[in-house]
Amino acid sequence: MPLHARSEVSTNINDDVYASTDLSVVMPKYKMAIYEHSAAHAYQVVHDELMLDGNARMNLATFCQTWSEPEVHKLMDECLDKNMIDKDEYPQTAELEARCVQMLADLWHAPEAADTMGCSTTGSSEAAMLGGLALKWNWRKNRLAQKKSDAKPNLVCGPVQICWHKFARYFDVELRQIPLEPGQIGMTAKQIAQYCDENTIGVVPTLGVTFTLQYEPVEQINRALDEIQKKTGLDIPIHVDAASGGFIAPFLHEDVKWDFQLPRVKSINASGHKFGLTPLGCGWCVWREKSDLPEELIFNVDYLGGNMPTFALNFSRPGGQTAIQYYNFLRLGREGYRKIHQACAETAKFLAEEIRKIGAFDIVYDGIGGIPGVCWTLKKNGHPGNFTLYDIADRLRVRGWQVPAYPLPKNREDIIVQRVLIRHGVSRDLAKILVDDIKASVGFFKGHPITTPLNEKEGTSYHH
Numbered sequence: 001m002p003l004h005a006r007s008e009v010s011t012n013i014n015d016d017v018y019a020s021t022d023l024s025v026v027m028p029k030y031k032m033a034i035y036e037h038s039a040a041h042a043y044q045v046v047h048d049e050l051m052l053d054g055n056a057r058m059n060l061a062t063f064c065q066t067w068s069e070p071e072v073h074k075l076m077d078e079c080l081d082k083n084m085i086d087k088d089e090y091p092q093t094a095e096l097e098a099r100c101v102q103m104l105a106d107l108w109h110a111p112e113a114a115d116t117m118g119c120s121t122t123g124s125s126e127a128a129m130l131g132g133l134a135l136k137w138n139w140r141k142n143r144l145a146q147k148k149s150d151a152k153p154n155l156v157c158g159p160v161q162i163c164w165h166k167f168a169r170y171f172d173v174e175l176r177q178i179p180l181e182p183g184q185i186g187m188t189a190k191q192i193a194q195y196c197d198e199n200t201i202g203v204v205p206t207l208g209v210t211f212t213l214q215y216e217p218v219e220q221i222n223r224a225l226d227e228i229q230k231k232t233g234l235d236i237p238i239h240v241d242a243a244s245g246g247f248i249a250p251f252l253h254e255d256v257k258w259d260f261q262l263p264r265v266k267s268i269n270a271s272g273h274k275f276g277l278t279p280l281g282c283g284w285c286v287w288r289e290k291s292d293l294p295e296e297l298i299f300n301v302d303y304l305g306g307n308m309p310t311f312a313l314n315f316s317r318p319g320g321q322t323a324i325q326y327y328n329f330l331r332l333g334r335e336g337y338r339k340i341h342q343a344c345a346e347t348a349k350f351l352a353e354e355i356r357k358i359g360a361f362d363i364v365y366d367g368i369g370g371i372p373g374v375c376w377t378l379k380k381n382g383h384p385g386n387f388t389l390y391d392i393a394d395r396l397r398v399r400g401w402q403v404p405a406y407p408l409p410k411n412r413e414d415i416i417v418q419r420v421l422i423r424h425g426v427s428r429d430l431a432k433i434l435v436d437d438i439k440a441s442v443g444f445f446k447g448h449p450i451t452t453p454l455n456e457k458e459g460t461s462y463h464h
């Protein structure tokens with residue numbers, strides 16, 4: 001019986017459990033068992049089921065951390081029962097969270113880092129909701145102060161990650177996504193003016209665009225908004241989606257101005273579980289100054305007999321990720337983060353050169369100046385075998401690699417790209433094996449030409 005053929009099985013399907021000592025134990029699959037089973041047997045069943053998942057280390061689609069050192073596993077275990085929301089019961093976890101916020105505010109050049117507001121979240125998505133909500137609240141306050149009537153707010157951005165589409169829909173904000181200009185893979189500063197008006201709650205540039213890994217030009221966008229203010233009087237803030245870049249740029253690209261050094265940048269989100277190197281479930285949102293986070297959004301919870309301000313969508317939430325963010329800051333320091341990300345960037349550069357040498361691909365992004373990774377397209381000519389990037393993705397999957405192919409966003413959706421992320425744990429060795437597998441795939445199609453290539457509808461269009 002195939003594992004997941006739910007529609008074909010009776011409601012009462014039972015599976016053999018080979019690990020059971022008497023070989024006679026059966027466990028129901030789609031209904032809760034009536035009686036208990038031994039922990040060892042239940043474990044074996046779940047373990048086996050999970051075996052069919054992809055190998056996370058070979059999932060080159062994800063930005064998220066897939067390798068952790070033993071001490072991280074140990075701390076996660078020790079924190080299993082700590083609830084982030086119980087500031088009173090777990091005051092030290094709360095303290096570590098506050099210290100991380102301060103460290104991040106300092107890393108991102110907040111004017112009064114020790115005094116600013118920020119919080120941990122489950123990831124950048126929740127952090128983006130919080131950042132977006134603060135923008136919306138501040139916009140509305142200004143409108144009320146000017147005695148202006150209600151209007152639909154809008155948010156201006158480039159090719160954003162899906163969380164901003166969610167934010168816009170869940171919180172009733174119009175998302176004005178600027179289409180890509182020919183030759184561009186992010187929004188440009190000169191496009192902005194025509195999309196902003198008095199109902200623009202903010203502009204959201206991405207530091208590390210999901211599709212192609214480059215940084216959008218936050219400094220130029222800041223300047224363009226200065227121009228807009230000069231001409232129209234509109235004072236439009238910036239929230240930077242630095243999901244990946246927030247933990248890369250401070251270490252690898254110190255010359256890039258993208259953070260609180262720019263006066264319009266009022267808030268920043270980043271994913272601890274991406275290049276912050278924590279296990280899954282950790283994000284951050286930090287505001288420039290206390291006054292940038294509207295008081296109405298803050299709830300106070302009891303904390304050591306006192307009061308602790310909180311701003312979050314969740315109530316109960318695991319505390320381990322926050323403890324590990326703090327551990328990483330102690331363990332690695334700026335130099336440790338720099339070394340790890342530098343090694344990843346160099347592996348990405350190596351990979352880009354090797355992929356270019358194969359001759360069938362054009363490199364769109366070579367790992368330099370943005371997030372460690374590579375992005376490429378298929379050359380128009382020069383690939384006998386009639387394959388698409390979807391076919392290559394499919395072929396690589398045979399070896400266990402997950403390397404997504406997908407179209408670029410609006411106005412350049414005719415361009416299909418393929419992308420890999422190089423994270424801590426994706427070594428030069430693994431990159432070399434991947435190159436050999438890509439070469440072998442191209443060679444395979446040369447010998448076995450495709451008559452009906454996979455297209456984006458049937459291909460693997462997963463990416464994060």
Ligand SMILES: *Cc1c(COP(=O)(O)O)cnc(C)c1O
Pocket residue numbers: 063122123124125126161162163206207208209210241242243244271283464
């Ligand atoms: C990953 C990502 C997100 C979503 O972050 P999660 O931590 O997965 O919730 C948002 N924006 C960008 C640019 C991202 O790369």
